[in-house]
Amino acid sequence: MNKSKxxxxxxxxxxxxxxxxxxxxxxxxxxxxxxxxxxxxxxFTEIALMALPMTLIIVAAEIDLSVASVMGMxxxxxxVLWHMGLPMPAVIVTCLVAGTLAGLFNGVVIVKFAxxxxxxxxxxxxxxxxxxxxxxxxxxxxxxxxxxxxxxISNVGDSFIPQPFVIVIIAxxxxxxxxxATPFGRSLYAIGSNQTAAHFSGINVAxxxxxxxxxxxxxxxxxxxxxxxxxxxxRGDNGEGFELSVVAAVLFGxxxxxxxxxxxxxxxxxxxxxxxxxxxxxxxxxxxxxxTIVTGLLLLSSVLVPNLLxxxxxxxxxxxxxxx
Amino acid sequence: MLRKVxxxxxxxxxxxxxxxxxxxxxxxxxxxAFLPKQINNPYEVIADEGGMTAIKEFGGIGKVVGPSDAGAxxxxxxxxxxxxxxxxxxxxxxxxANAVVPYLKKAQAAGIKVVTFDSDTSPDGxxxxxxxxxxxxxxxxxxxxxxxxxxxxxxxAILSATPNATNQNTWIKWMQEELKKPEYAKMKxxxxxxxxxxxxxxxxxxxxxxxxxxxxKGIISPTTVGISAAARYLSTSPRKGQVAITGLGTPNQxxxxxxxxxxxxxxxxxxxxxxxxxxxxxxxLAAGNITGKExxxxxxxxxxxxxxxxxxxxxxxxxxxxxxxxxxxxxF
Numbered sequence: 202m203n204k205s206k207x208x209x210x211x212x213x214x215x216x217x218x219x220x221x222x223x224x225x226x227x228x229x230x231x232x233x234x235x236x237x238x239x240x241x242x243x244x245f246t247e248i249a250l251m252a253l254p255m256t257l258i259i260v261a262a263e264i265d266l267s268v269a270s271v272m273g274m275x276x277x278x279x280x281v282l283w284h285m286g287l288p289m290p291a292v293i294v295t296c297l298v299a300g301t302l303a304g305l306f307n308g309v310v311i312v313k314f315a316x317x318x319x320x321x322x323x324x325x326x327x328x329x330x331x332x333x334x335x336x337x338x339x340x341x342x343x344x345x346x347x348x349x350x351x352x353x354i355s356n357v358g359d360s361f362i363p364q365p366f367v368i369v370i371i372a373x374x375x376x377x378x379x380x381x382a383t384p385f386g387r388s389l390y391a392i393g394s395n396q397t398a399a400h401f402s403g404i405n406v407a408x409x410x411x412x413x414x415x416x417x418x419x420x421x422x423x424x425x426x427x428x429x430x431x432x433x434x435x436r437g438d439n440g441e442g443f444e445l446s447v448v449a450a451v452l453f454g455x456x457x458x459x460x461x462x463x464x465x466x467x468x469x470x471x472x473x474x475x476x477x478x479x480x481x482x483x484x485x486x487x488x489x490x491x492x493t494i495v496t497g498l499l500l501l502s503s504v505l506v507p508n509l510l511x512x513x514x515x516x517x518x519x520x521x522x523x524x525x
Numbered sequence: 526m527l528r529k530v531x532x533x534x535x536x537x538x539x540x541x542x543x544x545x546x547x548x549x550x551x552x553x554x555x556x557x558a559f560l561p562k563q564i565n566n567p568y569e570v571i572a573d574e575g576g577m578t579a580i581k582e583f584g585g586i587g588k589v590v591g592p593s594d595a596g597a598x599x600x601x602x603x604x605x606x607x608x609x610x611x612x613x614x615x616x617x618x619x620x621x622a623n624a625v626v627p628y629l630k631k632a633q634a635a636g637i638k639v640v641t642f643d644s645d646t647s648p649d650g651x652x653x654x655x656x657x658x659x660x661x662x663x664x665x666x667x668x669x670x671x672x673x674x675x676x677x678x679x680x681x682a683i684l685s686a687t688p689n690a691t692n693q694n695t696w697i698k699w700m701q702e703e704l705k706k707p708e709y710a711k712m713k714x715x716x717x718x719x720x721x722x723x724x725x726x727x728x729x730x731x732x733x734x735x736x737x738x739x740x741x742k743g744i745i746s747p748t749t750v751g752i753s754a755a756a757r758y759l760s761t762s763p764r765k766g767q768v769a770i771t772g773l774g775t776p777n778q779x780x781x782x783x784x785x786x787x788x789x790x791x792x793x794x795x796x797x798x799x800x801x802x803x804x805x806x807x808x809x810l811a812a813g814n815i816t817g818k819e820x821x822x823x824x825x826x827x828x829x830x831x832x833x834x835x836x837x838x839x840x841x842x843x844x845x846x847x848x849x850x851x852x853x854x855x856x857f
Contacts, residue, residue: 231609240605341597343623343647356626432624434597441596483606489564489593 210455210507214470221474225481232481235361241480243363246431246439247272247424247470250369251447252454253376254417256468259451260380261413262320262393262460263311268421269443270329271303273436275425277333280342280435289349304327308411320413326444333437342435344396353430364429372420377465385409393460438496450475450494453503475499555585557804558607560600560617562644564591567777569618571857572643575800576616582826583808596685597621608635618643619650626650638810642803643796652760652810652817652857653837655803658795660692662843664699664749664791667772668709670846671743673770674789676764677709679742682734684755684772686722686748686828696747715741720751727754735764739827746772752791755781776855782850793845796857799841806839815854 225232251268258265275296282292307325311318355364380386391399392406400406429435454471456463475496482492559576573589580587590607592599600620606614608631615637619625620643629639629650642655671681674726683700685693697717704714715738720727725802727750735758737742746752752772757777759765765787782788805825806815815821815833820833831839847855 229610232608233613237609240602240609244602244605298611335642339625341621341623350627384700428598432601432621433596433627434621434624436621439597442594480606483590483602484609486588486590489591493593 209467211464211467211470212305214455214467214474214485218470218474218477221477221481222349225477225484227423232484235476237480237484239361239363241476242361243431244480245472245476246365246369247428248443248446248450249469250372250420250424250473251417251443251525252450253372253465254413254420254467255447255451256454256456256463256465257380257389258318258413258417259448259456259458260460261389261410262396263410263413264322264448265307265318265414265447265471266322266444267303267307267325267329268417268424268447269325271418271421271439272332272428272443273298273333273425273438274303274329274336275300275422276300276434276439277336279426279429280340283345283435284342287339289346293426296426299417300422300425301415304415304421305411307418308377308414311414312407312411320522323355328436329500330441333439337435337437339437345430345433345435347429348521350433351426353433359459363430368423368427373465373469377469380465385412388444390461393457393462395461438441445494446475449500453499454501455507457507471503474506532744546676550684551583551808551814553740554670555583555614556610556612557585557587557614557807557809558610558612559587559589559590559591559800559804561589562600562618562620563595564589564593567857568775569643571855572618572796572800572803575795576804577800578797579742579801579804579826580808583805585802585804585808587804589612592620592793594731595620596696600625601628603630606613608632608637611806612637613811614638614640616640616642616803616807617646619646620644621628622646623854638807640803640807640810641800648778648836651837653800653806653833653839654842655806656841657796657799657841658844659840661702662698662840663773663792664696665703666843667696667745667747668675668700668703670790670792671745671769671771672709673769675712675742677708680713680715680738680740681743681745682715682738682741683717683789684727684730684734684744684746684748684751685717686718686751688719690722690748693747700745720746720754722749722750724750724754727751731755731758735762735768741768743769743771748768748772748812749774749778749793752788753782754777756788760785762789773844774847775834775857776852777857779847781812783849790846791811791849792846794841795845795855798845801826801830802839802841806831 240258278299279292279296282295307322310323352364356362357364357367388404388409391404396406426441450472451468452458454468478493535560557580561573563640577587590603604625605628615632618800633639639651639655641651647656679790683697718734720730744755746755752774755770756797759768759770759784772794773792775793779788779791802825809815809823815823817833817837819833819835822830825831833839
């Protein structure tokens with residue numbers, strides 16, 4: 202029952218994807234060009250990197266709203282360390298470690314004090330963003346070495362795939378395996394469906410959650426590093442508001458906000474659909490306000506449609522029962 | 526017979542030549558896109574409207590696109606889109622001096638001309654930067670305006686932003702330079718006060734200036750925060766009408782003080798003209814009439830002939846003076 206429902210949501214996403222590709226083609230003759238596809242993919246690099254761990258977290262019925270702030274903090278830290286004269290590889294490693302520690306902090310507070318992740322990460326969202334501003338103020342640091350920033354804006358060979366997007370592809374494969382094919386991944390569904398039952402069936406709920414938030418911190422820092430290189434600009438306000446796009450992509454991908462349901466394939470489809478729609482509408486000069494409305498409607502429909510479908514099924518079953 | 530042909534041919538040839546000159550001026554249907562820092566930012570909206578007016582004048586196809594937030598990367602998506610759409614020129618007010626540069630370089634590599642206005646990028650990102658006003662022009666014009674308001678004699682003070690604000694310090698330096706001219710011999714700068722671009726601090730500093738200098742005839746505040754705080758203090762002070770306040774302010778913020786007589790006149794550049802000039806610069810670049818090198822000049826419609834200065838800068842010119850007679854024509 203559960204499984205067939207996932208399948209149907211993903212099938213629906215496939216249809217929506219084809220429809221949005223057709224819409225893009227219809228709206229602009231330039232849509233299907235290789236360089237446009239390259240832009241389209243590059244545009245959701247950071248959102249995708251943060252949506253992967255977010256999928257796991259929401260499946261386990263938790264949420265991490267601090268992702269964009271960790272991203273901004275890692276970007277600001279990158280600027281500061283580079284100006285302190287650290288070599289670039291050391292800068293990047295330090296930023297990733299800092300992000301991982303930020304994630305660990307989230308995890309420890311949530312697990313040790315048994316607090317809801319929503320409340321804790323709203324707090325750390327402000328906390329980490331504050332740290333980002335503390336590090337850099339309203340400055341921007343832009344003089345990163347050319348070979349690194351070139352990585353941020355170049356494609357793989359002559360293809361249309363942006364180099365940073367390769368990291369997205371690798372991460373997507375790893376996360377898909379992790380969630381759908383390992384005991385760790387399966388335990389997330391158990392925790393998300395019924396935490397108490399999961400605990401009594403021998404799953405270490407606390408340790409699993411801690412790992413999720415550490416993972417999320419690391420991926421957010423990685424997104425911050427890549428963003429900084431793509432735009433050769435380290436700023437405290439980098440990625441502001443991205444957490445909502447991340448959550449939207451995950452929910453539209455069919456992951457239930459109540460936990461226990463959803464797949465990474467759905468989330469990846471949803472990322473591509475949102476990317477295609479945004480690109481196609483921008484290309485036909487639709488204003489950014491309308492774009493925001495479209496994103497809002499997608500999010501709303503992803504919460505409403507499954508709910509309405511379930512009710513409709515239920516009432517049909519009840520009627521069938523009554524008839525029999 | 527031959528003569529007749531010649532007689533006919535000569536004017537025809539001339540006409541063709543002249544038409545040719547006209548076409549080299551600005552060809553029709555140039556696609557020019559304005560990319561403001563943020564859509565719906567009132568200042569930028571006026572600048573964009575100025576640009577659209579210019580584009581209509583020379584028969585181009587203009588549009589305004591842009592993000593709803595001022596993040597570093599939010600303009601990049603639009604730059605990429607404009608490249609895909611094969612626009613002839615992009616006129617951008619950059620949110621981040623560096624984040625857009627690699628993408629603007631891509632645009633230039635694709636043959637698209639790039640003009641910055643209001644807020645520049647690093648010079649390799651664009652061909653021309655349309656600067657609102659040069660520092661010398663702003664500094665001198667403010668002293669000239671104050672001299673007119675106080676009849677060329679008396680004590681005056683300056684209420685600046687922070688002691689280390691680059692813009693304000695340069696303007697003040699040019700005010701002092703202008704003050705050396707013989708026609709200002711009867712004017713005396715008694716103090717430069719600093720309101721730190723903080724409304725409360727500027728308010729208190731104004732109070733202090735009026736108490737410390739009973740003979741004070743005028744205050745120049747070359748910052749939008751300072752001038753409105755100073756005007757607010759003066760509007761409730763018994764010395765309203767005896768002390769002239771001027772400087773740089775926006776019409777919306779100063780309107781009430783102009784209407785109630787606290788402030789006679791103040792200045793700022795007109796963002797509409799800024800956009801207008803940027804559109805002409807973009808069109809001439811796109812038409813191949815100029816390349817952005819120092820010394821090139823182009824025709825900017827009602828603003829007349831403009832010349833490209835150092836580092837590809839084109840200066841709009843002296844600031845616009847706002848007073849009771851024209852303030853209602855501006856909304857920003």
